[in-house]
Amino acid sequence: xxxxxxxxxxxxIILQPINFLYCFIGVFIGTLIGxxxxxxxxxxxxxLLPTTFGLSPVSSFIMLAGIFYGAQYGGSTTSIMVNIxxxxxxxxxxxxxxxxxxxxxxGPALGIAAFGxxxxxxxxxxxxxxxxxxxxxxxxxxxxxxYFSLICMSMVLSVxxxxxxxxxxxxxxxxxxxxxTVGMDLVSxxxxxxxxxxxxxxxxxxxxxxxxxxxxxxxxxNLEGSLEQTILKAKIKNLLPNLQxxxxxxxxxxxxxxxxxxxxxxxxxxxxxxxxVSYSVEKKISKNxxxxxxxxxxxxxxxxxxxxxxxxxxxxxxxxxxxxxNVVMALLMGAxxxxxxxxxxxxxKQHPEIFWGVIASMYVGNAMLLLLxxxxxxxxxxxxxxxxxxxxxxxLLFCVIGSYSINNNVxxxxxxxxxxxxxxxxxxxDFEAAPLMLAFILGPIWETSWRQSLIxxxxxxxxxxxxxxxxxxxxxxxxxxxTSGLKYYRKTKTKVIxx
Amino acid sequence: xxxxxxxxxxxxxxxxxxxxxFSYRLGLGGFHSPGPGLTPFLLGxxxxxxxxxxxIKSLLEKERGDETPREGQSRTNYGKIGLVLxxxxxxxxxxxxxxxxxxxWIFLFLxxxxxxxxxxxxxxxxxxxxxxxxxxxxxxxxxxxxxIFGLGG
Amino acid sequence: MKKRIFxxxxxxxIFFAIVCASFNSSWSAEKKYPLRNIxxxxxxxxxxxxxxxxxxxxxxxxKELGVQVVPINRPGGGGSLGAGILASSRPDGYxxxxxxxxxxxxxxxxxxxxFSIEDFRAIGQVVAPPPVVFVVSPDSPWKTxxxxxxxxxxxxxxxxxxxxxxxxxxxxxxxxxxxANLKLIGVPFKTDPEINVAIMGKHIPIAMSGVAxxxxxxxAGKLRVLFSFNPATEIGDIKLDPATPDFESFFxxxxxxxxxxxxxxxxxTPDEIIEILKRTLEKVEKNPEFDNDLKKVGYRxxxxxxxxxxxxxxxxxxxxxxxxxxEIGLMK
Numbered sequence: 001x002x003x004x005x006x007x008x009x010x011x012x013i014i015l016q017p018i019n020f021l022y023c024f025i026g027v028f029i030g031t032l033i034g035x036x037x038x039x040x041x042x043x044x045x046x047x048l049l050p051t052t053f054g055l056s057p058v059s060s061f062i063m064l065a066g067i068f069y070g071a072q073y074g075g076s077t078t079s080i081m082v083n084i085x086x087x088x089x090x091x092x093x094x095x096x097x098x099x100x101x102x103x104x105x106x107g108p109a110l111g112i113a114a115f116g117x118x119x120x121x122x123x124x125x126x127x128x129x130x131x132x133x134x135x136x137x138x139x140x141x142x143x144x145x146x147y148f149s150l151i152c153m154s155m156v157l158s159v160x161x162x163x164x165x166x167x168x169x170x171x172x173x174x175x176x177x178x179x180x181t182v183g184m185d186l187v188s189x190x191x192x193x194x195x196x197x198x199x200x201x202x203x204x205x206x207x208x209x210x211x212x213x214x215x216x217x218x219x220x221x222n223l224e225g226s227l228e229q230t231i232l233k234a235k236i237k238n239l240l241p242n243l244q245x246x247x248x249x250x251x252x253x254x255x256x257x258x259x260x261x262x263x264x265x266x267x268x269x270x271x272x273x274x275x276x277v278s279y280s281v282e283k284k285i286s287k288n289x290x291x292x293x294x295x296x297x298x299x300x301x302x303x304x305x306x307x308x309x310x311x312x313x314x315x316x317x318x319x320x321x322x323x324x325x326n327v328v329m330a331l332l333m334g335a336x337x338x339x340x341x342x343x344x345x346x347x348x349k350q351h352p353e354i355f356w357g358v359i360a361s362m363y364v365g366n367a368m369l370l371l372l373x374x375x376x377x378x379x380x381x382x383x384x385x386x387x388x389x390x391x392x393x394x395x396l397l398f399c400v401i402g403s404y405s406i407n408n409n410v411x412x413x414x415x416x417x418x419x420x421x422x423x424x425x426x427x428x429x430d431f432e433a434a435p436l437m438l439a440f441i442l443g444p445i446w447e448t449s450w451r452q453s454l455i456x457x458x459x460x461x462x463x464x465x466x467x468x469x470x471x472x473x474x475x476x477x478x479x480x481x482x483t484s485g486l487k488y489y490r491k492t493k494t495k496v497i498x499x
Numbered sequence: 500x501x502x503x504x505x506x507x508x509x510x511x512x513x514x515x516x517x518x519x520x521f522s523y524r525l526g527l528g529g530f531h532s533p534g535p536g537l538t539p540f541l542l543g544x545x546x547x548x549x550x551x552x553x554x555i556k557s558l559l560e561k562e563r564g565d566e567t568p569r570e571g572q573s574r575t576n577y578g579k580i581g582l583v584l585x586x587x588x589x590x591x592x593x594x595x596x597x598x599x600x601x602x603x604w605i606f607l608f609l610x611x612x613x614x615x616x617x618x619x620x621x622x623x624x625x626x627x628x629x630x631x632x633x634x635x636x637x638x639x640x641x642x643x644x645x646x647i648f649g650l651g652g
Numbered sequence: 653m654k655k656r657i658f659x660x661x662x663x664x665x666i667f668f669a670i671v672c673a674s675f676n677s678s679w680s681a682e683k684k685y686p687l688r689n690i691x692x693x694x695x696x697x698x699x700x701x702x703x704x705x706x707x708x709x710x711x712x713x714x715k716e717l718g719v720q721v722v723p724i725n726r727p728g729g730g731g732s733l734g735a736g737i738l739a740s741s742r743p744d745g746y747x748x749x750x751x752x753x754x755x756x757x758x759x760x761x762x763x764x765x766x767f768s769i770e771d772f773r774a775i776g777q778v779v780a781p782p783p784v785v786f787v788v789s790p791d792s793p794w795k796t797x798x799x800x801x802x803x804x805x806x807x808x809x810x811x812x813x814x815x816x817x818x819x820x821x822x823x824x825x826x827x828x829x830x831x832a833n834l835k836l837i838g839v840p841f842k843t844d845p846e847i848n849v850a851i852m853g854k855h856i857p858i859a860m861s862g863v864a865x866x867x868x869x870x871x872a873g874k875l876r877v878l879f880s881f882n883p884a885t886e887i888g889d890i891k892l893d894p895a896t897p898d899f900e901s902f903f904x905x906x907x908x909x910x911x912x913x914x915x916x917x918x919x920x921t922p923d924e925i926i927e928i929l930k931r932t933l934e935k936v937e938k939n940p941e942f943d944n945d946l947k948k949v950g951y952r953x954x955x956x957x958x959x960x961x962x963x964x965x966x967x968x969x970x971x972x973x974x975x976x977x978x979e980i981g982l983m984k
Contacts, residue, residue, distance in 0.1 A: 036636075046698045046725055053711065143855030167553060171511060174546045178518060178539060184729050185535040187840045189817035189982060191729075191764060192525060192535055198736060198766055202728035216587075223579045267849055321852070322868020323845045330845065331698040337864065338704060340948045344868020390624060393610035396583070397603065397628065400590060401636060407726065413591045421584065429507045448842065451533040455839050456811050456856065459531030 003129055010356030014364050019059050019357065026063035027365045030070020031372055034086050035078055037211055037402030041071040041087075045331050049338075057339040058354050062361040064335055068328050069121060069311045069362065072271060073369045076113040076304050080106055081380055082395050084215035088206055089271035089307035091437055092279045094214050096292060096299030103295050107381050108241040112297055113304040114373045115241075116253050120305035121366040123257040124264070124312025125359055128319075133345075135313075136320035139265050144452035145464050149473035150266070151446040154273055156477045157280035158438045159484075166484075169435045172426075176436040179204055180443025187451055199411040206441065208403040208416035213433045215399045216420025219392060221427060240377070241297070249301035252282050256305030263306075264313025267325035274310030275303035276438050312362070318343055319355060505557065511550040518543030582613055604629045685745060685925050689720040693749040695734025697727040700843075701864045704949045705779055705913055706750045711945075712936040730818025731755035732765055739767035743920035745929065750778060752820050752911045753961075753969045759818075761974055762982060769966070773919040775929045777956035777965075778937070779946065781910040783863045784821040785892075786879040789851050792858070797879040797897050800858065801832060808835035813847045813859030816840060817982070820911040824881050825860040826976050827907065828899075851875060863890055863950045881907070889947045909972040912954070914961055930958060 013019055033044045045064050052060035075087030080097035093113065100109040127135075142150070155173055162169035182193040183203030194200040241249070259281065260274035282302040283292045292299050317323045322344025324330040336343050341351055348355045403416040423433055457463035465471045518539055528534025590606045597605075607625040616624070692710055696702045703725065710721040726734045735755050741747035756772055759765035786797065794800040804810045812829075814822045817840065829836050839856055841847045844865035850856050852874050867890050869875045877892055881899055884892040899907045915933060917926060936942050937955035946953050956965075 042698060046723075049698075049707065050711070050723075140849055140853040143850055143853050167549065171546065171549055174542055174549070175514075178542050178546075181539045181542075186816055186842055187533070188526075188535045189730065189762065190525065190535050192539065193521065198733070201733060220580050220583065223583060224576055267846060317849075321849075321874070322872070323849055323865075325845075327697055330700065330843070333865075334698060334700070334704050334707075337867070337949050338707065338945075342867040342871060345872035345874065347868065389614035389616055390611070390620070392614055393607050393624075394628060396587065396610065397607060397632065400587070401632060404594070405636065410591050410594055413594075414588070417584065417587045417591070420587075424580075429504055431507070447538045448840075450538070452839055452841070454530055454533055455837065458809070458837075459529065461530075 006352060006356045007129065007360065009353070010358075010360030013058060013353055013357035014062070014360040018055075019062055019361065020364070022055070022059045022063040023066050023361045023365050024368055026066020027070035027073075027369050028372065030067040030072075031074040031369065033067065034071035034074020034076075034090075037078065037084060037086055037207065037215075037398060039402075039405055040207070041068045042327050042331060043406070044071075045328065045335075049331070049335055052335060053338070057336060057341050057351070058357045060335055060339060061332065061354060061358050062365075064332055065315075065358055065361065066365045068332075069308065069365065070369055072121075072308045072311050073114065073117050073373055075307075076117070076300075077110065077376075077380060080109045080113065080300070081384060082215065082391075083218040084395070084399060085210050087271075088210065088441060089275050089310070090304075091210055091214070091272075092275045092303040092434065093300055095279070095434055096294070096296050098218075099293065099295035100297065100300065101384065105295065106384055107377055108245050108297065109300050110377045110380060111240045111374070112245060112249050112301045114370055114377070116249070116256065116301045116305035117308040117373075118366050118370045119253055120257045120260055120308035121312055121369075122363065124261045124309040125362045125366070127261050128312055128315055128362075129359055132316050132320040135262070135265050135316050138262075139267060139317050139323075139325070140321070141469060142266055143467075144449040144456065145467045145470040146473070147445060147449035148453055149464060149470040149477070151442050151449065153473050153477040153480070154277060154442060155439060155446075156480050157284075158276055158435050162432050162435055165430075168431050172431055172433070172436040173439040176439025177443045177446070179209075179436075180440050181447065186444075186448055197411070199407075199409055199415075203444070204415060204440075205403075205406060205412055207406055208412045209419045209440065210437060211399045211402055212416040212419025212421075213423040213437060215395065216416060217423030217427060217433070219395055220420060220424040222388065222392070245297050248297050252278070252298040252302030253305045255281060256302040257309045260306030260309030261313040264310030265316045265325070267317060267323065271307040271310035271314070272441055274306040274313075278302040278306035315358075319347065319358075321345060322347070505554075508550050508553050508557065511546055512554070515543045515546035515550060519547065579613065583610070586610060600629060600633065603632070685928055686717055686719045688746065689722055690717070690745070691747050692721055692723050693734045693737055693747065694723055694725045695727060695731040695749065695751055695755055696725070698725050701782060701862050701949070701951075702731075702750060702752075702913065704864060705946065705951060708942070708945045708949070709750060709778060709915070709936070712939060712942050713932060716932045716935055729759070729764075730816050732759035732818070735759065735772075736766045738916060738918060739771035741918055743918035743922075745917060745921050745925035747918065748775075748929075749916050750913055751916060752782070752913050753966060754818070754820055754823060754911055754973060756916075757966075757970055757973050758977070761970070761977055769970070771919055772916045773921065773926065774958040774961035774966075775915040775917055775926060776933045776937075776958045777912050777914050777954055777961060778933070779913040780952040780954035781882050781912045782820060782951060783880055783882045784824050784860055785863055785866070785877045785881070785896075786858055787848070787851055787861050787866065787875050787877055788858050789854055790873060790876050792876065794858075794878065797902060800878055801834065804834040804836065809837050810834070810858065811839050811856050812836040813839045813841050813850055813856045813861075815844055815847065815860075815862065816842060819862075821860050821862050823911060823973065823976055826980055827909075828881070830976070830979055831903070848875060866890065867950065882910075890950045909968060911969070914958075926958070 014023060029044060030041060033039055033041055045067050052063065071087055072089060075085065075090035076093045076097065078084045078086040079090040079093040080101050083094050083098040085091040085094055097109045097113065100106065158173065159166055159169045180203065182200055184191050184201050191201055256278045259278050263274040263277060264271060279299055279302060282298045283289050286292065286298060314325050314329055317325045318329045318333060322342065324333045333343050341347065341354060399416060400413050403412045404410065406412055426433065453463050464474060522536035522539035522543060525536030526534040527537045527540055586606055586609055590602055593602045604625050607628055608621055611621040611624050692706055694703050694706045706723050710723050713721045726737055728734070731751060732755065734749055735751060738747060738749045756769060760769055788794060794803065812825065814825050816822065825838070828834065841850065844862050847859045847861045848865060848869055851859050852869065866875065870877065870890065877896055879902065880892060880896050883898045883900070884894050884896050917929065934955055937953050943953040
């Protein structure tokens with residue numbers, strides 16, 4: 001079945017009323033989930049999974065998939081409005097999106113996030129159609145050494161996330177990596193740094209940590225001064241991005257899609273790495289990198305596009321190989337299996353209606369999401385006008401419920417508060433949370449890949465250079481370090497000369 | 500070049516030593532069979548090196564008289580911050596004892612009031628928020644702890 | 653005087669009324685369990701084998717019991733977090749969990765559990781031992797398990813991938829490794845799909861993996877199975893070559909132990925409730941549709957009464973797992 005007839009049949013499927021309805025339900029719930037903290041797409045999908053038992057496999061998959069990529073749209077909303085990432089892939093959006101909101105430009109930020117998400121999402125579907133099988137082969141080529149090198153490179157890039165000094169960013173990365181070792185060790189099964197606390201046995205939760213580090217610390221910062229200031233005083237300018245915004249964003253959007261999709265394909269990678277890498281790349285190639293971190297729209301356009309492209313990309317291994325690259329995909333795979341369908345290379349042949357039905361549903365879903373999210377921008381912007389003295393307790397409650405609701409565990413709330421304090425202290429001393437967060441998220445994969453590689457090579461470090469992909473990636477990372485090192489050195493030299 | 504404060508540097512130094520000590524105890528294994536403590540140990544060591552570098556650099560700068568005074572600080576409202584933190588910890592402690600509805604209401608009431616809202620606003624905001632969040636989140640399948648009278652479970 | 657007598661009669665009647673009411677309510681509790689939703693804890697992340705088995709079981713339990721049986725994922729600590737939650741839950745029959753016995757035994761033996769084995773009571777075995785298999789890539793030099801065994805013995809240190817130390821697949825791999833003296837070096841992976849990718853990409857030559865995640869790639873010929881711990885017939889709908897050797901056919905005798913999934917409740921749950929659950933479970937197990945649903949995910953139903961589990965299977969498993977853990981150095 002060639003692509004066009006396949007797509008046509010897919011559209012016939014999605015336009016059936018029941019599938020159309022479930023697509024809408026899926027993306028709607030997904031958006032809500034993305035906005036609400038704590039409950040992520042995985043949680044919502046597993047709650048709704050039993051309701052799909054009575055449905056056909058196609059309808060179930062369409063709805064569950066909708067929840068997933070819908071959440072990528074909603075997650076940026078709270079990041080921009082109150083510096084609280086609704087989804088881990090929206091953490092980077094906090095950096096510039098929130099600053100834009102503080103400057104009264106929440107509307108354009110939300111708008112460009114929505115449009116970027118649409119473009120990234122749609123492009124990834126197209127790529128999915130044409131490139132699924134060849135890309136899957138590339139995904140398989142990544143083993144432990146390749147992962148290690150890839151993540152090393154991501155971390156080098158992430159130093160660019162920082163606004164300030166490199167040394168501080170490096171310290172933050174190390175601390176982030178250390179924090180990620182808390183919990184049960186994969187290789188030996190022994191708990192590390194848990195100090196007897198049962199909740200920590202699976203590590204520090206990402207959601208409480210992110211909400212504390214970004215959301216709560218922001219609240220604490222705002223409480224410092226008088227209550228008059230903060231976000232809302234800046235006059236809310238237009239609601240949508242203007243021509244200049246678009247001009248600045250078109251490059252990041254294109255680059256975001258190109259970067260995001262392949263990164264999403266890699267198992268373990270996904271939307272999160274895509275967003276971080278996009279931000280770092282944009283900052284590095286920008287003509288005025290100092291604007292980043294202070295409301296540069298490129299810092300919103302790129303990552304938001306990348307994370308949606310990445311979400312689309314993560315369907316590739318599942319649909320083409322039957323291998324779920326992350327937890328969400330694993331759940332989708334479980335759902336398919338329960339319905340008697342085995343995802344894998346044969347699925348396209350045996351159940352073309354599922355493959356094409358889902359692809360068509362993604363087009364429709366993304367369009368629905370844009371229509372849903374755009375009018376909401378007006379609503380969100382109005383919310384921002386609420387005085388901070390009313391908004392603040394709500395924000396805190398939001399974070400608290402979010403942390404609690406993951407596991408019905410109060411300890412998670414305490415973790416969040418602790419991270420809030422830590423985040424606050426760090427900011428007072430000019431350290432930044434973003435590199436820490438990235439290192440924290442990537443830490444487990446990084447460490448596991450490293451140890452697996454050493455076990456496979458029996459202790460020889462040369463394995464990282466022997467494998468071609470790994471070698472190239474490390475060389476690139478080294479290149480980045482050297483070039484920035486040179487720049488830094490030259491800058492200091494000039495400073496001394498001036499003095 | 501940013502000015503480095505001493506407090507965080509000493510903190511990182513202490514932390515790196517602590518980490519190295521604990522990870523050593525966990526067991527380093529060998530490179531052919533990395534143990535649970537190996538990665539944290541190496542990371543701690545790296546942190547140690549960097550903090551030493553920063554420390555030495557700052558000491559050198561100080562000798563050169565490079566101290567720029569901190570920008571004039573307006574009096575920071577640590578009181579408010581402290582109050583919020585106390586409220587947060589208290590909430591965590593009481594949530595499972597008193598139940599969601601009661602604890603959240605008290606939490607919100609205290610915070611709204613401390614932010615300078617009028618009594619009426621505080622009452623209305625607290626009550627409506629508690630009810631709204633209860634229903635919205637319960638709809639999504641989140642379960643809250645039942646209160647002492649079995650309320651709001 | 654009349655007033656006094658009246659008061660006395662009133663008090664005694666109230667007393668009797670209360671006594672009768674409490675009798676009634678305890679009878680009604682027995683008759684009417686379950687009165688509200690039951691939670692069933694899944695100690696592993698969604699989409700995994702235990703998750704799938706539990707959701708299918710929950711569907712059928714719901715039909716029989718008439719209340720919602722809500723599966724809740726509480727992954728962590730390789731299964732010990734969920735077990736801990738069950739151990740500290742109220743013993744009223746409204747919290748259950750589906751686990752392999754290793755999820756309970758291993759944390760206790762490794763002294764990292766907040767619970768003890770006596771905190772749990774098995775209602776019954778639910779699923780036949782989850783099959784685990786040795787997989788290789790299609791162009792691997794070993795065409796049969798026999799070839800592999802011979803190679804491994806001559807070349808100690810073959811790298812073999814496996815899921816985390818706390819899983820049944822790992823325990824079974826260690827068992828075969830020791831039993832057949834294969835001298836394998838284990839490469840740990842976090843999930844079965846990661847293992848499949850590593851095999852397909854030829855990053856490791858062989859691995860032991862659960863069967864549920866295998867189906868797609870296997871049917872497409874991207875992976876090959878050399879050996880299955882349990883007979884191919886027990887592996888549900890996943891079509892293995894019937895000539896694939898299993899433990900008994902290859903080594904000539906049944907494996908000394910096996911790990912299966914059981915339904916657990918808190919040990920202090922009242923006997924009446926346990927009885928109701930047992931009868932319900934037995935009914936579900938006998939339902940051919942239940943077996944069919946399990947087959948779709950690569951498993952088969954098998955029922956064994958909880959008493960047998962507690963009296964025979966558990967002590968056996970404890971002794972056995974202790975042996976393996978000491979052998980691989982996790983226990984002193």
